[in-house]
Amino acid sequence: MTLDLISSARAFGGEQRVYRHASSATGTPMEFSAFLPGQALRGEACPTLVYLSGLTCTWENVTTKGGYQRMAADCGLIVIAPDTSPRGEGVADDAAYDLGQGAGFYLDATEKPWAPHFRMESYIAEELPSLLLDTLPVWDTAIGITGHSMGGHGALTLAMKHPELFRTVSAFAPIVNPSTCPWGEKALSAYLGTDRAAWRHHDACALVESRGWQGDILIDQGSADGFLDEQLRPWAFDEACRKAGVPLTLRMQGGYDHSYYFVSTFLADHLEWHAERLTG
Numbered sequence: 001m002t003l004d005l006i007s008s009a010r011a012f013g014g015e016q017r018v019y020r021h022a023s024s025a026t027g028t029p030m031e032f033s034a035f036l037p038g039q040a041l042r043g044e045a046c047p048t049l050v051y052l053s054g055l056t057c058t059w060e061n062v063t064t065k066g067g068y069q070r071m072a073a074d075c076g077l078i079v080i081a082p083d084t085s086p087r088g089e090g091v092a093d094d095a096a097y098d099l100g101q102g103a104g105f106y107l108d109a110t111e112k113p114w115a116p117h118f119r120m121e122s123y124i125a126e127e128l129p130s131l132l133l134d135t136l137p138v139w140d141t142a143i144g145i146t147g148h149s150m151g152g153h154g155a156l157t158l159a160m161k162h163p164e165l166f167r168t169v170s171a172f173a174p175i176v177n178p179s180t181c182p183w184g185e186k187a188l189s190a191y192l193g194t195d196r197a198a199w200r201h202h203d204a205c206a207l208v209e210s211r212g213w214q215g216d217i218l219i220d221q222g223s224a225d226g227f228l229d230e231q232l233r234p235w236a237f238d239e240a241c242r243k244a245g246v247p248l249t250l251r252m253q254g255g256y257d258h259s260y261y262f263v264s265t266f267l268a269d270h271l272e273w274h275a276e277r278l279t280g
C-alpha cells in the first residue's frame with residue numbers, strides 16, 4: 001500500500017509529518033499525522049504511541065495543540081494521530097457533532113447506513129499498524145495507545161481487545177461506560193443496533209471485568225470538565241478496575257476542563273509514562 005506524504009516540518013530534531021493513504025478497512029482515503037524523532041529519521045526502530053482523538057477532531061487537533069513534540073523527541077517516541085472516522089461525500093453522515101463523520105467511536109459498525117465505511121476498529125487495530133510497520137521504523141513489540149474523550153474510549157477498548165498489539169494504555173477524560181451515557185447510547189445504538197449485549201464488547205467497564213489488562217493504566221480527568229457527570233464518570237471505571245484487580249491511577253486534575261488546554265498540560269507526562277513501560 002502506498003503512503004502519500006502530504007506535509008513535513010522539522011521539529012525538535014525530528015519531523016512532524018502528515019500522510020494520506022487509501023484504506024481497505026474504511027474504503028475511503030484516510031489521513032494521519034506522524035511525529036518521527038531523530039532516532040526514527042536515522043532508521044532506528046522506535047517505540048510508538050497512537051493517540052486517538054475525540055468527537056469533531058481530525059489528526060490536526062492534537063498535532064497542532066497537543067504540544068507533545070518536544071517530549072516525543074526526548075523519549076525517542078514516534079507519535080501517530082489518526083482521523084476519527086471515514087470521511088467523504090459517499091460516506092454516511094449526521095448533522096449532529098456526535099454521530100457520523102468525526103464520530104466513528106473506534107468500532108466496526110454493523111448497521112445501515114454506517115456499516116460499509118465505519119470500520120474504525122479494523123482500521124486502528126489491523127490496517128494502520130500493519131501499514132506503519134511496513135513503512136516507518138516502528139518497534140513492533142513497543143506500541144502503546146492513548147486518547148481523549150471518545151478517543152480515550154477507543155484507546156481503552158482497543159487495548160483490552162488487542163493486548164498483543166497495544167502493550168500500554170492511558171487516557172484523557174475518556175468515555176468509560178458508553179452503554180450508560182448519552183454520547184455512547186446514541187452512537188452504539190446507531191452503529192451496532194439496539195441489542196445491548198453487543199455493546200459490552202465496546203465498553204471499557206465491561207471489558208476490564210471480562211478481559212482484564214496486562215499492565216497498569218493511567219487516566220487524567222479534569223475536575224471542571226463540563227462532561228464529567230453526564231458523559232464520563234471515570235469512577236465507574238475505577239470501580240471496575242478494582243473488581244478486576246487492574247492497577248489504575250486516576251488523577252483528578254483540579255480546575256481543568258475538557259479542552260486541549262487540559263490535554264496539552266498532561267500529554268508530556270503520558271508520553272514519558274508510555275516510553276518508560278515500552279522500553280523497560
Ligand SMILES: N[C@@H](CCC(=O)N[C@@H](CSC=O)C(=O)NCC(=O)O)C(=O)O
Nearest residue numbers: 054055056057061097149150151259260
Ligand atoms: N460541543 C462541542 C463538542 C465537541 C468537543 O468538545 N469535542 C472534543 C472532544 S469531546 C469527546 O470526544 C474535542 O476534542 N474538540 C476538539 C478541540 O480541538 O477542542 C461541539 O459542538 O463541537
